[in-house]
Amino acid sequence: MADPPVLFSELFGSDPEDGDSTIRDPPLHPIFAWGLRPVGPTPAFPAACLAQLLAGGSRCAFSDDASDTVRLRPLPGLLVVKGMLCPCLQAALLDACVGLGYFATTENNQVMHFGPLPTPLHWVEDIYRALLPALADPPWLGRTPLFDQLIGNLYRPGQGIRPHVDLARFEDGIGIVSLGGPCQMVFAPASPTESLPYLDGSSSSPVPAQSTTAVYLEPGDVLTLAGEARYQWTHAIPEAVSDRVDGEDRARGLRISLTLRRVHEWARTG
Ligand SMILES: O=C(O)CCC(=O)C(=O)O
Ligand SMILES: [Fe+2]
Numbered sequence: 001m002a003d004p005p006v007l008f009s010e011l012f013g014s015d016p017e018d019g020d021s022t023i024r025d026p027p028l029h030p031i032f033a034w035g036l037r038p039v040g041p042t043p044a045f046p047a048a049c050l051a052q053l054l055a056g057g058s059r060c061a062f063s064d065d066a067s068d069t070v071r072l073r074p075l076p077g078l079l080v081v082k083g084m085l086c087p088c089l090q091a092a093l094l095d096a097c098v099g100l101g102y103f104a105t106t107e108n109n110q111v112m113h114f115g116p117l118p119t120p121l122h123w124v125e126d127i128y129r130a131l132l133p134a135l136a137d138p139p140w141l142g143r144t145p146l147f148d149q150l151i152g153n154l155y156r157p158g159q160g161i162r163p164h165v166d167l168a169r170f171e172d173g174i175g176i177v178s179l180g181g182p183c184q185m186v187f188a189p190a191s192p193t194e195s196l197p198y199l200d201g202s203s204s205s206p207v208p209a210q211s212t213t214a215v216y217l218e219p220g221d222v223l224t225l226a227g228e229a230r231y232q233w234t235h236a237i238p239e240a241v242s243d244r245v246d247g248e249d250r251a252r253g254l255r256i257s258l259t260l261r262r263v264h265e266w267a268r269t270g
Pocket of ligand 1: 151153161166176178235237257259
């Protein structure tokens with residue numbers, strides 16, 4: 001097992017592999033440090049869940065949770081598949097992040113990867129290809145590789161991301177996988193000057209609240225952003241410790257998102 005990340009001790013108060021020699025329970029697998037609970041046996045790699053998902057069947061091979069995924073289309077070009085990834089697949093993705101050394105220190109809340117998706121995260125491409133029939137006009141889903149750039153973001157309660165349109169250097173067709181904890185994502189009409197704040201240093205301007213569309217993201221939800229939603233709307237996560245949903249305040253938790261994109265040919269260097 002990879003060394004537990006610093007976040008492990010942040011969540012549990014102490015590093016379970018540290019300290020005295022008292023016999024104790026085996027160390028928690030890192031996936032459980034993120035607040036996930038096992039559903040039946042937790043396989044090292046839930047290939048069976050993935051196979052079922054790709055075959056369009058029940059989404060989890062290890063539980064009798066036969067709940068259907070829910071597809072939302074709150075904006076043209078925005079598809080939100082709620083509950084697409086079963087807990088096993090969520091756990092496998094988080095475990096992959098830990099294994100790849102992502103978020104290993106408390107300062108480290110963002111990771112960027114350029115090139116084909118690293119093993120074992122590469123199977124996220126399969127998940128997106130499984131969405132093909134659900135997308136009305138998905139020419140981008142046929143490209144290979146589907147994604148060659150990954151950003152992992154880690155948010156603690158109270159943290160968020162300012163309104164932005166992802167940079168033009170990325171092709172149309174962006175994927176976001178939401179893991180760990182819930183949050184509200186807010187979409188608003190973009191002004192022509194808005195761009196991703198943390199990549200090019202520019203800042204974005206606030207948008208009028210009345211024109212926003214909010215989507216409540218929960219662990220296992222999968223998004224695609226294309227066309228209008230990708231270019232003509234900003235997306236943001238407000239800095240909040242809870243979100244107001246259906247008249248109640250829902251607490252945020254530690255959240256990890258994987259944003260998947262492909263760099264335009266003209267923007268590649270070297
Ligand atoms: O964390 C998210 O869900 C969104 C991240 C994002 O918008 C980005 O990395 O460009
Ligand atoms: Fe973004």
